[in-house]
Amino acid sequence: METSAVSDSSSVPVLLPFFSVFLLSYLIAYFIVFRNWSPKIRPEASSCFISLLHGTPAVFLASFAILKDSNRGFDGLNTTFQKMVLDYSIAYFLMDLLHYIVFVPSDVLFIAHHLATLFVICTCRYVVSHGAFAILFLLILAEVTSLCQNVWTLAGTRKNDAQIAAKVYAFLSPPFYTLYSLVRGFGGPYFIYRMVAFYTSGLVDGRIPKWVWISWVVVVLTAIGVSIMWISNLWMELYRERTRKLEEKIR
Secondary structure, three states: OOOOOOOHHHHHHHHHHHHHHHHHHHHHHHHHHOOOOOOOOHHHHHHHHHHHHHHHHHHHHHHHHHHHOOOOOOOOEOOHHHHHHHHHHHHHHHHHHHHHHHHOOOOHHHHHHHHHHHHHHHHHHHHHOEOHHHHHHHHHHHHOOHHHHHHHHHHHHHOOOOHHHHHHHHHHHHHHHHHHHHHHHHHHHHHHHHHHHHHOOOOOOOOOOHHHHHHHHHHHHHHHHHHHHHHHHHHHHHHHHHHHHHHHHHO
């Protein structure tokens, strides 16, 4: 197994460049890319912009980090590359958390989500230094829909004042909802089941304390539950909209 060539004491300097990139990207998005957009939606659009920079790259980086390590156990020692990927995601969530605190402090749900996510990633990265396989796989499941979701969100912010945005939003909604439902409704719960089965089997042998893996499971299950409620509401909204349009055509 590959061991870390970078000590945890040097992790903050490694983390800072990633955070700086996301901060700079956010500022570029806010002041340049979306400068002509309404001030009300520029922060959300800028958040989507850095999410685009994080989501899909994180999927590829996490996949490579998992495949590169021959020991793909739920309690395996974190490799150097896995730690780097975790730092990359920590930097993103810190930046997006800052966005919510500054621009949307009333969105307690998203702030809590980011804090909980940071807790999971940081405990894996800095506290136990084991279990990156599980956390990175969960990261893949969480971010595999990121590209579609962010384009859908950006289109949604402009659908009322731009016809092309409305068309993109309508076009992406069904496939995005379907993919999101499959990943969050089936992929996530199944992987959590595999995690719990391993951690309760006694094979973890103290490498990951019980309070850590239990907290991971609780956080992820809560996130999955909220995600399922969110996508269910979107499906119902889409159904009502399609039904209304059909009734209007019949009339």
